[in-house]
Amino acid sequence: MRNPNGYGCIKKLSGQRRRPFAFVVSENGKQRIIEYFTNQADAQIFQADYNKVHLHHVLPGHQVTLAELYHRWLPAHIADTDPSDSALASYANSFKHLSCLQYEPFQNLKYMDYQRVIDGMRKSGLSYSSCKKVRSLISLLEKYASKIELTNKSYAPLLSIGKNKAIRPHKPFSRQKINRLWQHVGEPGVDTVLILLYTGMRVGEMLALQKSDVNMRQHYIRITKSKTEAGIRIIPIHHRITPLIDARMRTPGIPLIANDNGNEYSYGSYCILWRQVMHLIHAEGHTTHDCRHTVATLLDNAGANETAKRRILGHAGGDVTERVYTHKNIRQLRKCIELLK
Incomplete structure (x- = not known):
């Protein structure tokens, strides 16, 4: 869907940049960069919020994608729980496993969409722990979606991640x-x-x-x-x-x-x-x-x-x-x- 006039656009800038995505608006016939971002999802979130605040304009038919929900949830979760660096790395890694769904509207995602991701992880030989972390992230996102009144769906408890079989049982030093x-x-x-x-x-x-x-x-x-x-x-x-x-x-x-x-x-x-x-x-x-x-x-x-x-x-x-x-x-x-x- 094409954005309406005056809604601004997101551009990926050339070269090796730490924040290559820019949100751009037109003013008096000239384009002005409002903010730079490390990824497109953050730029899209900023674009939507900017138009709500400054122009009271909401994109018609806009649906929150899994990626947008994740990038909205993460700062709120950090502010509420102050997770450790290892927990943050775990969230990022788990979200990578869900990358095939990131541009899907969150409200459209069903049980089988998530289960296919986890089944694919198990077939690839990934551990029970990795599957469990993905299921945990899905649960956190669903709870946040309910909190912001986006949806009340809760598929995470239904997801099957198999049995925990130790790949290499721990053994004490002799x-x-x-x-x-x-x-x-x-x-x-x-x-x-x-x-x-x-x-x-x-x-x-x-x-x-x-x-x-x-x-x-x-x-x-x-x-x-x-x-x-x-x-x-x-x-x-x-x-x-x-x-x-x-x-x-x-x-x-x-x-x-x-x-x-x-x-x-x-x-x-x-x-x-x-x-x-x-x-x-x-x-x-x-x-x-x-x-x-x-x-x-x-x-x-x-x-x-x-x-x-x-x-x-x-x-x-x-x-x-x-x-x-x-x-x-x-x-x-x-x-x-x-x-x-």
Whole structure:
């Protein structure tokens, strides 16, 4: 459908530009650029809003596409929930899987449109987790559409994503491999693996640590950035890794785990270091999450208090009494972590 006169237009500018899309209006026979955008969807949203505010003009027959709904929902969702960087990356990746539907009017989309996307993902060998994230995004968009009174449809709960079958089940590090790490403790990156194995931190939590999060006087680490609310916690420093933490505290830079330039590792760059360490101790095939699995397994084998173990690993308690009324102080948590040998 052709836009009416005076509605303005969107142009893609030539050259290598960070924001190549421009919203243009005509004034006195000349075109004037109002705003620049990184993508066409944002430009179209701005165009519609600009005409509503400045000209009280709504495009006849305009239907909100999936892309427009997504780009309207995301800023509102960020303002309401302040999601983590990993969550934002997950939304963007999930929306890419829905790209074949992005220009379809959202109100016209049906159950089978979404199910075909998920079925295609499963046939391509994508994980259960990836399918679940796409379904979750669809649910969030449908709730937002209901909130703005666009539609009350809710297909997300009906979507089938298959069963969660682990592609590579996690396995704990053997005592021999842990001993090999101690034998090579002076090699680059080995200390970081040992820190993971004696704290139970997620790798993202470790990479986000700053030196100000470490209390060497009282021997604990405060996790301030985590993927879950239960992940915000205190972890006592095991006596075996105290020298490793102390050495990291003396290095340049603000992050506790810093590269040679004193900067924080990205997840990708740390994975390169991880693979080098695994090759060094002949433990190829292990992932960073195996460290958490190792800590959980060793604490179970040592008869650790279940509540203390959950606090250390940052797992939410399933029981109301445990979540609300049970408090474990740092001394009890330290007793639990020291069960690791």
